Amino acid sequence: GDAYMVAGGLPVPNSDHPALVARMALEMQRIVARQLYDGMPLQTRIGIHCGPVIAGVIGTRKFIYDLWGDTVNTASRMESSGRDGKIQVSEVFYQRIKNQFQCSEPRIVNVKGKGEMTCYELMRESSGSGAFRPAAP
Numbered sequence: 001g002d003a004y005m006v007a008g009g010l011p012v013p014n015s016d017h018p019a020l021v022a023r024m025a026l027e028m029q030r031i032v033a034r035q036l037y038d039g040m041p042l043q044t045r046i047g048i049h050c051g052p053v054i055a056g057v058i059g060t061r062k063f064i065y066d067l068w069g070d071t072v073n074t075a076s077r078m079e080s081s082g083r084d085g086k087i088q089v090s091e092v093f094y095q096r097i098k099n100q101f102q103c104s105e106p107r108i109v110n111v112k113g114k115g116e117m118t119c120y121e122l123m124r125e126s127s128g129s130g131a132f133r134p135a136a137p
Contacts, residue, residue, distance in 0.1 A: 003079070007067055010055055018050055018096035022122055025087045033085070047078025048122070049090040077111045078119065087122040094120045101125050 006024065008017030025046045032044045051071035057063050074090060082088030094103055103120035111117045 005067070007053065007055070018093060019100050021048060022097050022101050023125065025122060026124065029087060043085040045079055045082045045084055046087040047075055047080065047082050048087065048093050049075040049078050050093045050096060074114065077114055081109050081111050083121070089120050089122050091118040
């Protein structure tokens, strides 16, 4: 597939994991936007949510560390219902980062399996909250 999943705060809890995940998403967006394919810039669509998950190792011959739960599903839905080239975040995630990052105005998105959800687009880290470079427009 063409999806990549990241989990912050695992396996060691970290109270700052929402900010770390937001910075990673902005950096991924910036790097991908600089790449060309047939002369056209690549785009990525990123979705972020936070909450409890169940994590564990499965398999008998090939071991895989995996995550399950509604949080994983909601993050996936944030990505699939987001706009190309944007980072869509849930209300829950927005509440965790709103003092450190600039986001768009809220918008109501019809999310498959969830109904209408309030979502935001992560735009950049706020001035003075760190040395991180903002994402390219």
